[in-house]
Amino acid sequence: MTTIDLLGTFLKILIVVGISQGVVAYLILVERKIAAWAQDRIGPNRAGLELLDRPGFRRLAPLLRPLIGLGLLHPIADGVKMFVKEDVVPGYVNRPLYLLAPVLAITMATIAFAVVPFGPVGATGANFLGFGDVQFQIAPGIDIGILYVFAIGSLAVYGVILAGYSSNNKYSFLGAMRSSAQLISYELPLGLSILGIILICRSLDLNAIIHWQDRHVWGILVQPLGFLLFLISAFAETNRLPFDLPESEQELVGGFHTEYSALKFGMFFLGEYLHVITASFLITILFLGGWDIPFLTDQAQTGWFWALVKVFALLLKVGLLIILIMWVRWTLPRFRYDQLMDLAWKRMIPLALLNLVATATIVQLVRG
Amino acid sequence: MILSRYLFIGILLLFAVGFAIAPLILVRLVAPARRGSFKQQTYECGVVTTGETWVRFRIQYYLFALLFIVFDIETVFLYPWAASYLNLGWFALIEMVVFLALLAVGLAYAWARGALRWL
Secondary structure, three states: OOHHHHHHHHHHHHHHHHHHHHHHHHHHHHHHHHHHHHOOOOOOOOOOHHHHHOHHHHHHHHHHHHHHHOOOOHHHHHHHHHHHOOOOOOOOOOHHHHHHHHHHHHHHHHHHHHHOOOOOOOOOOOEOOOOOEOOOOOOOOOOOHHHHHHHHHHHOHHHHHHHHHHOOOHHHHHHHHHHHHHHHHHHHHHHHHOHHHHHHHOOOOHHHHHHHHHHOOOHHHHOHHHHHHHHHHHHHHOOOOOOOOOOOHHHHOOHHHOOOOHHHHHHHHHHHHHHHHHHHHHHHHHHOOOOOOOOOOOOOOOOHHHHHHHHHHHHHHHHHHHHHHHHHHOOOOOOOHHHHHHHHHHHHHHHHHHHHHHHHHHHHHHHO | OHHHHHHHHHHHHHHHHHHHHHHHHHHHHHOOOOOOOOOOOOOOOOOOOOOOOOOOOOOOOHHHHHHHHHHHHHHHHHHHHHHOHHHOOHHHHHHHHHHHHHHHHHHHHHHHOOOOOOO
8 A cells, every 4th residue: 555545545534534524514404494395384594594683794795695595504504503502411311321322323334435436446547647547546456345334333232222221211211222123123124135236236345236227127126025124124234214214203202312412412423314325225236236327327437527526426326315215214114113124124035035045046047 | 475465454544543543532622621510410411310331131132142242253254155166066055055944944943932022
């Protein structure tokens, strides 16, 4: 590894982490706007309104008013609020674990992204100031990408469990217990459902899987059942409705993060949205062709133009998936606990095993 | 050479920990801290909390947890098999079907004995 590689990595990390944290702030706004749209409300449109009365801002009013109306200043106000509100630590918590939990949650959410490609990798031809091809991935060349993402994804649950346990609050504790039950149920279909696509693409490397889909067809066409199982499990793994039982505001007052306030609460929130982003990237890469646009792109195309087209195609797919995830929240009600466990153990795991055996047989027949 | 690829992840890990801890230090300097006995109480919907939280707790899903360990290890075995499957031929398929069938029988047995019943 040369100094240039190191500097490039620093730069990429700063850009990716910076952008993803900014994106999360605005995703919360998107989520609130979608919620408003689903419920026939207007949604956030106030933050910054009082600025218009300040003498210095009066001249900017025609410029600011449409931004305020769209709620575009809300994420900034939320961010500032996280920092300037009092950070209450209740008196009865287990302090070391209580402080460790949000740090763990956000660290795991961040490093899971290391092997996820956000554009073409390899001979991209997108030369950066003569230092070589830019790799659109933080840690390129790791050939067990999927295993790494799953390993880190399972560690993320420790943040939730430690938070629930250390809070010394019965609701939080229940939330943590539910979270671990959910993890042990949905980890299995999540892992089993992608074995079919691994088998077809012959690799655990996310780039190799994109390349296969680029040369042949998208994963969703050869693994429709696998896609469905993976999508459902991803909802459960990211604690999104209809599987948000660890939080369930109405019965557990927020579940594991009831006792967290101000910035520490914000860190859990950020971690959760980062998981949603990572999950959307994974679904796109495994089943929706990654950066591939059918009949238009292929791996041989190089240069900045094609690199940026591919990055844009990938981000567009990811964005649409995130909107789907938010949409589902307002479409499906929450599961009851036994239903959630039944769905995983009695439906999804047998289906995933069947899907694997069927795929293996068909692949062998087609080849032979 | 292979290890140096993982160094990128190490760098990201350092950054990630920094990104997580730096705001916590910053917020100590910025945010007000006015302590009060009511603020420090456990929040259980405004009702005074009764009894301990850290009690012995019957986790109803411990049978699921046992099954999870079996199936999780099985999944780990399946990954290298799947990645090299196309090089192995029919023998790999038959062998894996036998392996999966044993586990499926195990799941069916647990199901029949009521291990998958939510109490």
